[in-house]
Amino acid sequence: MPQQLAIIVLVDVANALEDKTLEGNAYLFDNMKLQGSEPQGTGDLVTAIHGSYWQDGSQATEQVLNWLPYSLGSIPPTVPRGYEADRARETDRQALRDLESLVLKPAGQGDDTAAQLSQIQQTLGTRTRTTRRTRGPASQKVLDVTGNVVAPDSTAGHSYPAPVITDVYGEAVDKKIMYPAEYGSPDMVTDGWYWSATVDSTRPGTYAYTMAIQLHRLVQQGSDWTWEPVDLTCDSALKITSEPKRNAFTKAGVGMLPIPPAAF
Incomplete structure (x- = not known):
């Protein structure tokens, strides 16, 4: 069965929009820290991918990546969907x-x-x-991070929509190391959509990839307020290692467990 690896993409949206870049404003985490992923919590995360193969050299277990983007300083994604x-x-x-x-x-x-x-x-x-030009989040009221509506003349900070990954590309994709795609899901925390990829773990090495991430800036056009999309990119990498499939009990090749004759 493929192993599920999660990569959290946490974005400081306010600073990213001001700086017009995700460099220094994106923080990546995954659940492979104990397996060699580093440096956690930075924009330079290299995700460790541990592959394995059978004695005949064929791939024993593929790996699956799931990217989950979140906004720093916004309403938590764990609140009820409505x-x-x-x-x-x-x-x-x-x-x-x-x-x-x-x-x-x-x-x-x-x-x-x-x-x-x-x-x-x-x-x-x-x-x-929402206009044809902006194509931002659906028409809604602007809330602050405490869940209160923001008045039209208020100067208080507001909660930003969650970042949206629109594409995954780069060296790892071009060399067919991973095969990314966007999938539908009943998981309402991800708004029903998320990016995932299967990884060919039989080809050890370090491979870079890029995520295209769309943020949204609140702008006033005449008497209307709209969410204007801003497209930025974030780089990361995979570090793939491969070793023979081993028996977890004996640390030897995969086969029947050694059972002493006295047990029969």
């Missing part, structure tokens, strides 16, 4: 309740109507639009 939509609906309901109270208020009771309308607008927050 969290942002729930928060948006709740602020809409609260704004309607406040507007109803304002409409039903007896005439002459205070002259702070403008201030109350302004507060309702703050409650509604900022809603983004």
Whole structure:
């Protein structure tokens, strides 16, 4: 059975957008640290791939890579899938309740109507639009990292959408060391899509590859707010080693376990 290896791509989106590069703003981790992957938590991760072969030289076990991108300083991906939509609906309901109270208020009771309308607008927050040009995340309200909506005139920081891997290419792909593709999945943490690749572990060596990663910047176009896509790249590498398939108990060739005659 193939071994599943996970590579976490953690991106500091705010700094990456400001610097216009992922260099120094991407942190890669995998679950092969004890097997030789290094340096963990940097943008220069080299993932260790341990392959094995049978006595006749054929590949014994292939390896499977899974890339999972996340945003640093945004709403955690572990919150319920409908969290942002729930928060948006709740602020809409609260704004309607406040507007109803304002409409039903007896005439002459205070002259702070403008201030109350302004507060309702703050409650509604900022809603983004998706256009053919931007092709960003679906229309939704902008939230901060605590899950509260961001008002139109607010200068507070906002939560960025998760980075999106749009391609995996480079030396490792060109030399047919790995075969990447995007797959659908019921895993809602990855929004139903993720990138995976099978690796030919019979060819030892170090092979570089590049991930094309799309970030999104919040921009105002006229009276509308949209998520503008920004395409950047992140480099990494695979280090493949190969050794004969061995019996985990005897450390020798694969075969029947030695059982003493007294056991029969």
